[in-house]
Amino acid sequence: MQRVSTDMMNNDMQYWLRRTEGKMNTLESKMATQNRIQNLRDDPLGAARAVRYDSAVSRLERFDKNVAMATDTNRISEGYIRQAIDVAQRLREIAVQGANGVYTKEDQKYMAAEVDELVSELVSLGNSRGPDGSYLFSGGKTQTEPFRSVLGVAPGAGKEGITAVQYLGDRGGAQTQIGGDASLPNLQPGSDIFWAENQVAISGFDARGWRATGDSAITVDDTRIEIKAGDTVYAVAAKINDSGAAVKATIDPRAFSLTLQTTLPHQLRLEDLPGPAGTPTSSPLKELGILAPTGLAPDNLAPSARVSGGSLFDVALRLRDSLNRGDILETGGLSLEGIDAGLGNLNRRVAELGARSERLDLVRTRLDRELPDTTSMLAREKDLDLTTAITDYKMLEYAHKASLGISGKLFPQTLLDFLR
Secondary structure, eight states: OOOOOHHHHHHHHHHHHHHHHHHHHHHHHHHHHTBSOSSGGGOHHHHHHHHHHHHHHHHHHHHHHHHHHHHHHHHHHHHHHHHHHHHHHHHHHHHHHHTSSOSOHHHHHHHHHHHHHHHHHHHHHHTOBOTTSOBSSSTTOTTSOSEEEEEEEOTTTOSEEEEEEEEOSOSOOOEEEOSSSOEEESOOOHHHHTBOSOOEEEOOOOOTTOBOSSOEEEEETTEEEEEOTTOBHHHHHHHHHHSOOSEEEEEOTTTOOEEEEESSSOOOOEEEEOOSTTSOOOOHHHHTTSBOSSOOTTSOBOTTSEEEOOBHHHHHHHHHHHHHHTOHHHIIIIIHHHHHHHHHHHHHHHHHHHHHHHHHHHHHHHHHHHHHHHHHHHHHHHBOOHHHHHHHHHHHHHHHHHHHHHHHHHOOOOHHHHHO
């Protein structure tokens, strides 16, 4: 049985007034944030969908920024490569002029002096930086200057000049994610762009009786290839050809030596990796006479191996030296052929950047459509209908004021009334 008293009526009235005030506070918070879901209990399913949509919007916004950054980087890189094409075109003109046979040796030395300056310009272009200060053509080593000039006295020049250009970068680099499962490399390594001829490394080791002594691995252009104990040189060549690297491996049918040749102009990067701990160590490429016992890639090819195929710097220096010597045959032969190969490679790299830019434009168009659609779905789940919220708030406010007015009339007496 419930006891009826004045205190009970007062408590009930306060309870319902506080409930109304709580609803008003909740509506005030929703209107202030314009978010209809303040707590999970407001709409559990809607809250779950809103979290997923919010995450999707954040990812799409990040992809959109990545695409914009990649597009700008491609545009800047393409500009520098096109300048390198202009330099290579001038080198070709000089090679054609020098091979005509109508110029004196003095004139050819003047041409060689211009080639020397053009080589310095090529090195400067190869060491170009992006707006953020990082090197564009050093692969993953974005803070390392990719090309270093080696100075010395050039044959026939009679003065100090560039005798070689070394690449100090690598073939790696960060990937830019442009979709849930799609990424593009940020930059192209300089050893690919500023290369002219397919590089060939021919071992001088007779590998007929060779077998791997233990499990190990090698890397060919940063592609890991597992070598098992007992593998022959033919098995190693087959694994290299099946790896997907732009390198073709063959076995000389007479010397039975391993030959590696790039299928696209770039510098070979070869390494022997150690096998699992506790297993016999094996260094296949060193044992097969391709790599030297010591040294770091790419300058670790064995001295006994015959290596051919050079960079655009190498063929330009070859042109300069032939002009200094007055060697018309080499100027119009190997030098001109190397310059043409370097030009073809530069044009190929520009085409690759162009194709990548086209893909980025398509991705940007898709993101421009997906982002508003996903944002709209998120808004439907989270956003508050402000008109309905204001109407509900006003109804609660009127009810609250009416309740307070009725309470004041129902409970007019105070303690002073009883003391009279």
